[in-house]
Amino acid sequence: MKTKKYIVLGLIAASAISCTKLEDLNKDKKNPTEVSGNAIFSNALKNLCDQEASTNVNRNVFRLFSQYWTETTYTDESNYNITTRSIPDYAWRTWYRDVLMDLKEANRLIMEESPVTAADQANQANRSAITEVLSVYAYQHLVDLFGNVPYDEALNIDNVLPAYEDAQSIYSKLFARLDAAIAKLNPSLGDSFEDADLMYGGDVAMWKKFAYSLKLKMAVNVGDVAALNPATAAADAVAGGVFTSSADNAVMNYLGSQPNTNPVYVDLVASGRNDFVVANTIVDIMNTLNDPRRDDYFAENLGAGTFTGGIYGASNSFSSYSHVADALQDPTAPMHLMDYAEVLFYQAEAVERGFIGGSADLLYAEAVATSILDWGGTAGEAATYLAQADVAYATAPGTWQEKIGKQAWLAYYNRGFLGWTTWRRLDAPAMNPAALTTDPLPVRFTYAVNEQTLNGANYTSAAAAIGGDLQTTKLFWDKY
Secondary structure (H helix, E strand, O other): OOOOOOOOOOOOOOOOOOOOHHHHHOOOOOOOOOOOHHHHHHHHHHHHHHHHHOOOOOOOOHHHHOOOEEEOOOOOHHHOOOOOOOHHHHHHHHHHHHHHHHHHHHHHHHHOOOOOOHHHHHHHHHHHHHHHHHHHHHHHHHHHHHOOEOOOOOOOOOOOOOOOEOHHHHHHHHHHHHHHHHHHOOOOOOOOOHHHOOOOOOOHHHHHHHHHHHHHHHHHHOOOOHHHOHHHHHHHHHHHOOOOOHHHOEEEOOOOOOOOOOHHHHHHHHOOOOOEEEEHHHHHHHHHOOOOOHHHHEOOOOOOOOOOOEOOOOOOOHHHOOOEOHHHHOOOOOEEEEOHHHHHHHHHHHHHOOOOOOOHHHHHHHHHHHHHHHOOOOHHHHHHHHOOOOOOOOOOOOOHHHHHHHHHHHHOOOOHHHHHHHHHHHOOOOOOOOOOOOOOOOOOOOOOHHHHHHOHHHHHHHHHHHOOOOOOOOOOOOOO
């Protein structure tokens, strides 16, 4: 995998220089009007990764919802209050305006180019397809967060009151859109974004693997929705070529100086804030299992080998509980958009659902071992961990959903949205009640307040269609 450490901030312009001196004099070179599709793609990709990586409670509360972390002084979010800070509005705005609109514009500019050679034409097609793949990822995130959302009428500046579309219908369209993008990706005929691709460095073959892995993820996500043919989608994805090693991981590598650092560093170190400790939910489970990843996940501020989680939802003393591991707060800490361990868990689940052949036991074991190795553990530690009766697939307690759900959730630490979604789908592991509320753990975000006030008729229709705009309203794929 090519790892790129170039971060493009803002819209870096590549303006065409006029052939006349008069036109040159009339150009403001500090604020160019022409922007390349490549630059806008870079911006969209970074905005997406920053949103996923952030710990700022105004924009990302999913490490709390997944009960990986809990709060110290301010506890609203760990007690499921997302309205005081208008958190849904931030998410809505970021995913539509800063990610999807940028990807749409990038694709428009790319397709307006006039390639001359066959290689240039292949490059154009590959870049267009990659913007589509990332758009599918972003739309899936939006649907999995809210349910019904604007889709066909979204991203149209001439329609400020877009209708909402049925979430299951959007998923169906996303599968078709992803298939079309995969068909366009051709590693043998050309490259793509090169340095403008902050994840794979323009490696088309890697983006094709990512696309097939995304298709598998989507298929497993809707595994209980027969109308979407998840078995066929999962089998097609695996046959097409999903991730086969950690070298395939989709990773954003940040830099050591601001503003190009990992948002975790910005939120926790540069800000000087002590707003979080790790939660007792995950610490207690990992302590019980003697999990070798504990010193990779958590700091040893309480003493070597001592890990104590804060009470979930309570006002916890920062000095009394384990902190987030220093490595995760490093400015260069990588952000994983998707990784091999995740794909292995999806395959294990697909086997259990009868979607693909293979051994769920072996895939599960490889997924757990891969996670341990990726976090810096050893093969010996992985083998010892998997040999425990409460971890080994054949003897671990519970249904396959509980076995895979618990270990996948543990492996997804620091990827809050994925951990929360895994819990929503598989109902495992058991989460702790929040200390200061009787409200249950949310299963969706309520819609943005701006949508309620500015797009009222469509909002009201959407809220009724999903069964009420509540944090407890289950999404269409959340059957149990």
